[in-house]
Amino acid sequence: MSTLTVPETIPSVPEDCEQLRKAFADRDPLLFWKKCDVDLKMILVVLWTLDPAERDALLANEATKRWTSSNQVLVEIACTRSSHDLLLVRQAYHARYKKSLEEDVAYHTTGDFCKLLVPLVSSYRYEGDEVNMTLAKSEAKILHEKISEKAFNHEDIIRILATRSKAQINATLNHYKNQFGNDINKDLKTDPKDEFLAILRATVKCLNRPEKYFEKVLRLAINKHGTDEGALTRVVATRAEVDMKFIKDEYHRRSSVPLDRAIVKDTNGDYEDMLLALIGHGDA
Structure with a gap:
């Protein structure tokens, strides 16, 4: 006889997520991550239900073990979080891995x-709105000089x-x-195949227009050549x-297709349902 019963009222996806958040509170998320790497919905649930600092520490640790494209994950965490949030990530990383994030990044790059x-x-970083316009003008000149000299590093x-x-x-900027007439990222595109320049462009965009950066990550993740579920899952879990x-608005503007429609076309099942719930399917 089965011990599984179905409630009269099926919980919504957000209610399920809240229950999972509580269930995973005292578990080892890294262990769970390793065991369910074939279950996209559960990876998404685990990432989303983690405390943001713990989640970023996990993503950063995974990124330090890989090369090139994963460096953009480190840029995302370093440049789109507030200074206080990044400090919490470093503390969470130190507590979980018994070493500093800086130490691991230095070792693996x-x-x-x-x-x-x-x-x-x-x-x-200073988080306030105060700006020194004289400094901005002088540093714009410095950036242009060094980029013109191709001294990108x-x-x-x-x-x-x-x-x-x-x-x-x-x-x-x-x-x-x-x-100087050009957006800085256009001047940093002198060699589109240069991996360091790609990281520099990602840094600028994450600092200046994160919604444009994440829109592009999603646009590249959802394409006719197949879905990059890792990137799609990461962006939805961390930006939901x-x-x-703003990311959805930018995606619609660039692709002329709503993000939820693109997700429906490229995913299915519980994973699709979870993605749609987190991005706010049907929201104006």
């Missing part, structure tokens, strides 16, 4: 990647991107475009409660 990523994950470029507040960087509305 080399050369220009290491030179950029270590200060990014170590950063604690220059310490001044890394210093500006890794230490200035997001408001200050935004002012600097606006000056850059006004003074942050800025998903």
